[in-house]
Amino acid sequence: MQIASHAKINWSLRITGRRGDGFHELETLFQTISLQDDISFHRSDRPTFICDAPDVPADDTNLVMRAVRAMGSPPVAIELHKRIPAGGGLGGGSSNAAATLRAIDTLFEMHTPMERLRETAVQLGSDVPFFLLGGTAFATGRGEQLSPLPLVAPVPLLLILPEERVSTAEAFRAITRFSKPLGIEAYRRMIDDDLLAHASSLTNDFEEPIFSRHPRLQKYKHALLASGAAWAAMTGSGSTIVGAFRSQSVRDAAIVAFSGVRAVAAETV
Ligand code: C5P
Numbered sequence: 001m002q003i004a005s006h007a008k009i010n011w012s013l014r015i016t017g018r019r020g021d022g023f024h025e026l027e028t029l030f031q032t033i034s035l036q037d038d039i040s041f042h043r044s045d046r047p048t049f050i051c052d053a054p055d056v057p058a059d060d061t062n063l064v065m066r067a068v069r070a071m072g073s074p075p076v077a078i079e080l081h082k083r084i085p086a087g088g089g090l091g092g093g094s095s096n097a098a099a100t101l102r103a104i105d106t107l108f109e110m111h112t113p114m115e116r117l118r119e120t121a122v123q124l125g126s127d128v129p130f131f132l133l134g135g136t137a138f139a140t141g142r143g144e145q146l147s148p149l150p151l152v153a154p155v156p157l158l159l160i161l162p163e164e165r166v167s168t169a170e171a172f173r174a175i176t177r178f179s180k181p182l183g184i185e186a187y188r189r190m191i192d193d194d195l196l197a198h199a200s201s202l203t204n205d206f207e208e209p210i211f212s213r214h215p216r217l218q219k220y221k222h223a224l225l226a227s228g229a230a231w232a233a234m235t236g237s238g239s240t241i242v243g244a245f246r247s248q249s250v251r252d253a254a255i256v257a258f259s260g261v262r263a264v265a266a267e268t269v
Contacts, residue, residue, distance in 0.1 A: 001107060005037040005099040006134065006269060007090040008127070009157070009235040009242050011195065012187070012202040014179040015172070016140075023126065023142045024172050027181040029149075029202070030127075032134040033157060035266045037082050037096060039064075041103040044077035053082035063093040063124055067100035070120045074108050085262075087165040089236030091131065097124045098131030118144070127236075136191065136268075138184045147184055152195055154267045155244050156251040158229070160220045161262040164239040166210055171237030174209035196244055199231035210238045217241055220261065227254035 011029040018024050047068050051058040059065070064078060078100070084092030098121060105112045112120075114132075121128035126142040138147045182201070190198040211218040217234060220241040224232035228250040229243030245251035255263050 001042075001103060002038060002040045003099045003103050005039050005084075005092075005095045006032040006131075007035040007084045007092060007095060007266075008032050008130065009090070009240075010204060010233075011136075011152075011231075012182075013204040013206065013236065014181060015175050015205045016181045017178050024175065025141065026139075026143055027179075028139050028143060029187050030130045030137045030139055030143075031152060032131075032269050033159075033266045034269050035084055035090065035159065035264060037080060037084050037092060039081070039096060039099050039103070040079045041100075041107055042077045043107060044075050046075050047073050047078075048076075049078045049080070051080040051082060053080075053086070056080075056082055056086055063097040063128075064100050066124055067097040067120075068104065070124060071101060071104040071108075071110070071112075074104055076104060076107065085161050085240075087167075088161055088240040089166065089234065089238045090159075090240055091127045091236065094125045094127035095131045097121070097128045101128075102132065134269075138187050140181070149184075149188060149191055152191060152268050154269070155196070156246075156248045157266045157268065158224065158243045158245065158251050158254055158258075159264045159266055160224065160241040160243075160258060161264060162214075162217060162220065162239050162241070164214045164217065166214075166238040168237045171206050171210060174213075175205060176209075177205075179203070179205055196230040196246065202231060202233065204233050204235075206237045207234050210234060214239065220258075223257055224254065227257045229254065
């Protein structure tokens with residue numbers, strides 16, 4: 001079986017506190033997007049994993065293989081065709097892990113209860129439970145307390161994928177101030193109204209510390225807004241900068257402003 005493993009963006013990401021267990025409390029609005037990896041799963045005689053991206057370790061430390069072990073190491077042959085850049089805040093590894101949990105459950109007819117699957121997912125990473133759900137979702141806690149929200153209609157996006165790589169753990173360590181949570185109803189109202197009209201209420205608390213270390217990233221955000229994006233922000237802990245547009249034609253015209261950096265068109269799914 002072949003599975004599409006989608007990337008995500010964060011419409012908003014507020015870090016609301018530090019916990020005793022090494023994690024932070026946050027409040028985020030997650031969104032899956034059309035950029036995807038393809039993963040194929042076949043019954044085999046033992047678990048094997050190959051990946052076509054040279055910068056992705058296809059060994060036991062890969063989240064895909066960690067997901068296989070979490071499901072009891074069934075004999076599955078996995079091939080990963082990578083399009084989502086690693087270390088860019090797009091959740092590629094987390095998405096691959098969620099796809100693996102789901103595929104193994106189906107392929108080996110395990111009928112794992114959803115609650116068990118969610119518990120396994122959060123042990124693999126804070127963003128993994130979201131990818132079991134997809135679409136638009138409000139999240140609190142480490143990012144694993146999820147409430148689906150009505151889908152944001154397909155929004156044209158432009159992803160700017162700089163060379164800079166940001167470590168998530170390092171980005172959290174750089175947070176010195178905490179934000180007040182807005183609460184799910186605030187996001188529900190923004191979505192019901194017109195999410196892009198509320199761009200100024202959508203903030204990412206990682207931008208300040210990461211932009212001060214990598215000023216080029218802030219320039220990309222400003223360039224997206226200057227090229228007609230209704231909203232632009234860093235996604236996750238970076239380094240991807242994403243712009244959302246009112247129309248595909250404005251988005252397509254904006255691409256020319258980004259020579260010398262990888263720019264990829266996508267949309268919300
Ligand atoms: O859960 P995940 O493996 O993605 O987290 C990577 C690192 O990011 C954690 O070890 C922790 O340092 C940091 N983190 C955090 N608070 C979160 C999520 C991640 O401090 N809610």
